[in-house]
Amino acid sequence: MGISLKKLKHQVVVITGASSGIGLATARMAASKGAKVVLAARNEAALQQLAEELRSKGCPTAYVVADVGKEEDVRxxxxxxxxxxxxxxxxxxxxxxSIFGKAMDVSTEDMKRMFETNFWGVVYGSRMAVKHFTERRVPGALINVGSLFGDRGTVVQSTYSAAKFALHGWTENLRMELEKEKAPVSVTLIHPGRIDTPYNEHAMSYLEKQPAHVGMMYAPEAVADAILYAASHPTRDMFIGSQAKLTTVLGRLAPRMMDKWMEGTMFRTQHDNRPSNPREESGLYQPGYGMHERGTNSGWVRNRSWYVKASKHPVLSAMALTGLGMYVWNASKNNKKEQVPYS
Structure with a gap:
């Protein structure tokens, strides 16, 4: 993008949704790398506890109680x-x-409320960031956290997926306009796969059984690693795990096959075998519980994403793949030579 960003240890980093999950992991990791942090979420008690934790470790920290679905709060x-x-x-x-429920079951009121957070919150935050960076004329990074379900539709989370599709579209359009204007803004879209956070516990559920990830997922630190890399290295997209990348690629190359795969797997791998939490306890209209990075999911967690590691070192990764390809090609040639019978 032709933009040079500061090293993380010289930065002030604003993080929304900082009281749990990916936001919490990102705040702790940013602080450990020397950045100053500004924490934002609806849960004041969690924000205060986190701020005290980071300050006790020597990290300058500020926090603000804010609902990102309200533009005045983002300001x-x-x-x-x-x-x-x-x-x-x-x-x-x-x-x-998120909201877990079939598309025809979820109320339009709940849909609108989710869009206020998941889409409009990103729009408000993006506009604040771009305004600040362009007025200062000092390069800065805008990082929007999307989802694999913003690249490929799913079942049971139709509203969440639709909001993430809108977020992805907003991010791509904004990036192109800013690049055309030569604005000093690096715009990165993060594409997480399934991540082990309290995301499912905070969701509004129309299901009888509790929403949960079933199967392979990634640790929130893997997403935090990608976010903070993009904070100091202009990057267009960061996919968290081959899971997210493959879902996106196959969804474009073989959409009908992916329809069938989603229909066959996603109804049964998005809930656990326990009763669903009451809707009134969800985080859709009120703050969810804070200070938890991990959720109560069923499956196995990969603590790092090799795809993220490869994305951070594209030249070395390309050289390694080229070397591997040459090794396989030479090995196959030698094998063929050995199989040629002597006349």
Whole structure:
């Protein structure tokens, strides 16, 4: 993108949805790497506890209680960063919530509420970040956290998927306009696969059984690693795990096959065998519980994403793949020579 970003240890990083899951892991990792952080979420008790934790480790920290679905609250996040630190260098739009239920069962009221958080919250945050970076004329990073379900539709989470599709579209359109204007903004879209966070516990559920990831998932630290890499290295997209990348690629190359695969697997791998939490306890209209990075999912967790590691070192990865390809090709040639009978 032709933009040079500061090293993370010299940055002020704004993180929405910082009280749990990916946001919490990102805040802790950013602090450990020397960044100053501005935490935003609806759960004030969790924010206060996290701020005290990070400050006790020597990290300058500010927090603001904010509902990103309200533009005036997002403005408060920006104002807090400016009043506490005089600037911010990276803005991470991470806050989000889901609804589990069939498309025809979910109320339009609940759908609209989710879009306020998952889509409009990203729009408000993006506009605040771009305004700040362009006015300062100092390069900054805007990082929007999407989903594999923003690249490929799914069942049972139709509203969440639709909101993430909208988020992805907004991010791509904004990136192109800013690039055309030569604005000093690096725009990155994060594509997480299934991540072991309290995301399912915070969701509004229309199901009889509790939403949960069943099968392979990734640790939230893998997403935090990708986010913070993009904060100091201009990057268009970061996919968290081959799971996310393959779902996207196959969804485009073989859409009908992926329809059938989704229909055959996703109805049974998005809930656990226990009663669903009551809807009134969900985080759709009120803050969910905080200070938990991991959720109560069923399956196995990969603590790192080799796909993220490869994305951070594309030249070395390409050289390694080329070397592997040459080795396989030479091995196959030698094998053929050995099989040629002597006359």
């Amino acid at each position: 408060k996040i920006s104002d807090t960063a400016l009043s506490e630190f005089g600037r911010f260098d990276t803005w991470v739009n991470n806050a989000g919530v």
